[in-house]
Amino acid sequence: MPRSKETWYWPQAGKRWNKTWKPNPEFWRDKTCIDIGIWKGHLNARALKEYNCKTIIGVEPFEEHRVDCERVCPNTKLYKQIEDLPENISVDIIIMHGLIKLLGKYWKEQVSLLLSKVNARFIHVRHGVKNNFTGLDRETNIYDLKNYDDMPSQEELVLFFKSKNYLEKALNKHQGSCFEYKVDAK
Numbered sequence: 001m002p003r004s005k006e007t008w009y010w011p012q013a014g015k016r017w018n019k020t021w022k023p024n025p026e027f028w029r030d031k032t033c034i035d036i037g038i039w040k041g042h043l044n045a046r047a048l049k050e051y052n053c054k055t056i057i058g059v060e061p062f063e064e065h066r067v068d069c070e071r072v073c074p075n076t077k078l079y080k081q082i083e084d085l086p087e088n089i090s091v092d093i094i095i096m097h098g099l100i101k102l103l104g105k106y107w108k109e110q111v112s113l114l115l116s117k118v119n120a121r122f123i124h125v126r127h128g129v130k131n132n133f134t135g136l137d138r139e140t141n142i143y144d145l146k147n148y149d150d151m152p153s154q155e156e157l158v159l160f161f162k163s164k165n166y167l168e169k170a171l172n173k174h175q176g177s178c179f180e181y182k183v184d185a186k
């Protein structure tokens with residue numbers, strides 16, 4: 001019997017928490033966030049409980065995830081896509097975990113649009129190196145991607161955020177794919 005997306009996702013959640021949220025509690029503590037690609041919100045709910053980290057806005061294109069997320073994170077305002085976000089959002093952290101590779105050739109356009117709408121001191125990104133599709137994960141994008149050929153390298157991403165005035169901090173580098181960017185205050 002083919003695995004449903006749900007059964008594929010569940011074992012991933014704990015790993016994602018350990019890799020992405022757990023290493024740096026002080027970064028998350030008492031912050032407000034917008035999460036692009038919030039999925040079902042389980043990790044955000046845990047961050048609220050453990051760090052009083054409030055995800056006040058989430059973006060998630062897939063309805064089944066949004067429905068679950070509404071239940072798991074009842075205080076998070078959800079939008080279907082970046083285009084739908086209002087202007088002048090202010091939060092402490094923009095979260096993009098496992099998202100940018102799913103934006104295909106539109107990644108620069110989409111992230112630029114996001115940054116034009118959101119003021120935040122920090123951006124927290126989980127972005128690995130190019131790999132092949134392994135089947136089910138390709139279902140979670142809206143561009144009918146056939147591969148990840150258009151995703152930026154980590155180096156390209158660092159340069160892109162620098163051009164937007166966000167400087168990379170070494171804080172999470174030991175995690176391999178997690179990067180924290182802090183706005184250049186000068």
Ligand SMILES: C[S@@+](CC[C@H](N)C(=O)[O-])C[C@H]1O[C@@H](n2cnc3c(N)ncnc32)[C@H](O)[C@@H]1O
Pocket residue numbers: 013016020036037038039040043059060061062065081082097098099102103140141142
């Ligand atoms: C790899 S999952 C990561 C989920 C969660 N952020 C985590 O770290 O466990 C990527 C999420 O981004 C969502 N997504 C895909 N395309 C998107 C888009 N264009 N805008 C916002 N979210 C998108 C997917 O539906 C999925 O929930």
